[in-house]
Amino acid sequence: MTKTIFRNTFLVxxxxxxxxxxxxxxxxxxxxxxxxxxxxAQEATYVVAGMNLSGSEYLDGLDEDHRVTWIDSDGSVLYxxxxxxxxxxxGSHAEVREALESGEGRETxxxxxxxxxxxxxxxxxxxxxxxxxxxxxxxxxxxxxxxSPVLWVFVLVLILSGILAFRAAKQIVTPINNxxxxxxxxxxxxxxxxxxxxxxxQKMMIQxxxxxxxxxxxxxxxxxxxxxxxxxxxxxxxxxLMATGDVSPDKVTEFSKDIYKxxxxxxxxxxxxxxLSRLDEEADLPPKKDMDLHELLLRVADDLKPVAGKNNxxxxxxxxxTHINGVDQLLYEMVYNLCDNAIKYNFPGGKVIMETLTDEKxxxxxxxxxxxxxxxxxQKRVFERFYRVDRSHSKEIGGTGLGLSIVxxxxxxxxxEVSMESTPGxxxxxxxxxxxxxxxx
Numbered sequence: 001m002t003k004t005i006f007r008n009t010f011l012v013x014x015x016x017x018x019x020x021x022x023x024x025x026x027x028x029x030x031x032x033x034x035x036x037x038x039x040x041a042q043e044a045t046y047v048v049a050g051m052n053l054s055g056s057e058y059l060d061g062l063d064e065d066h067r068v069t070w071i072d073s074d075g076s077v078l079y080x081x082x083x084x085x086x087x088x089x090x091g092s093h094a095e096v097r098e099a100l101e102s103g104e105g106r107e108t109x110x111x112x113x114x115x116x117x118x119x120x121x122x123x124x125x126x127x128x129x130x131x132x133x134x135x136x137x138x139x140x141x142x143x144x145x146x147x148s149p150v151l152w153v154f155v156l157v158l159i160l161s162g163i164l165a166f167r168a169a170k171q172i173v174t175p176i177n178n179x180x181x182x183x184x185x186x187x188x189x190x191x192x193x194x195x196x197x198x199x200x201x202q203k204m205m206i207q208x209x210x211x212x213x214x215x216x217x218x219x220x221x222x223x224x225x226x227x228x229x230x231x232x233x234x235x236x237x238x239x240x241l242m243a244t245g246d247v248s249p250d251k252v253t254e255f256s257k258d259i260y261k262x263x264x265x266x267x268x269x270x271x272x273x274x275x276l277s278r279l280d281e282e283a284d285l286p287p288k289k290d291m292d293l294h295e296l297l298l299r300v301a302d303d304l305k306p307v308a309g310k311n312n313x314x315x316x317x318x319x320x321x322t323h324i325n326g327v328d329q330l331l332y333e334m335v336y337n338l339c340d341n342a343i344k345y346n347f348p349g350g351k352v353i354m355e356t357l358t359d360e361k362x363x364x365x366x367x368x369x370x371x372x373x374x375x376x377x378x379q380k381r382v383f384e385r386f387y388r389v390d391r392s393h394s395k396e397i398g399g400t401g402l403g404l405s406i407v408x409x410x411x412x413x414x415x416x417e418v419s420m421e422s423t424p425g426x427x428x429x430x431x432x433x434x435x436x437x438x439x440x441x
Contacts, residue, residue: 013161040121040133071130095122099130231262293322297354300335312348319356334410337403342369365432373424383408
């Protein structure tokens, strides 16, 4: 932070110094130009006075370093101390035209004879001729160089700015680094109070979330241990009885079926835990691709027809071809779990309806049943892991208690929302809303 404040402060100092330097030399250049033209005008006054006293012969006695040109009204050169070809016509130059029109003229341009940038000053004489004096622009640059020692002042100011910026940065940062986040008694800057309050609030939220995660972890571990222990205990008990050799052949067959049933329940539980772990870590999942959601419903309905037939449940698929961007395997598991629950918790002769609806903003997948429904006090928790409304009933019909958790996490992976409407004794309706591709952007 000290480096950042120092860098920003120092850069501001450099910027201000650069602007001041530019303005100083800009003004100095403009002032020198004006002073040079004023000097040429004064010099022209002296030359005119000399010509009035001595005639054109006065021009021959002038210093050759100061070029003087005498031009007739038609632009022809009458005299040129610079030995320019006097046969050339100078009437086309701006300073000469301006002098003929208004009495005097000025222009800065490249000299026709030397090719160097030159300042020209012309004055109209009483006889209608024009007297012109010039001076190279390099003379102005020499005048600017004369004030170059001022640059050393700027360098010293720059060094002083760097020292002051560094000290200021340390003075600003040191009290901030010494702030005790556990006690806000001595806040160096009142402006930091809202920030410290937010930090304290975030600390409390983090601690609270950490506590909730720890509680969820313990509850999950306890539930997993319980769910794993139950079938393992049954399998172990049946195997122990069979190992004694005192079990009749018909009981061996019965125990074998029970062992198979409990092992299948154990395998299902482990598979669901693995699925949830993959969803939590978003690992090993196939890439999303365009797929027909309605065709997926038809596949799930076809796979669950035997189960539905045993319970005399009718499955109806509605809607039409509907495309979304998703993971086919994961969406299949989500729809399968929803439809499987709708069959398990339905009344004999009941109905399960799966439907897809789409509009400009979203695509909805709906699974509705005519089953036992879910009491209002349980509806918010049914998507939690291992949560069951009626454990005794759930044990009778099977299930791991993780199906709706997989649905919830699968929906989150697809940026979808899950909502539920349920009335005890009348049925449950679960809707998954997928945003369309345009809405995701």
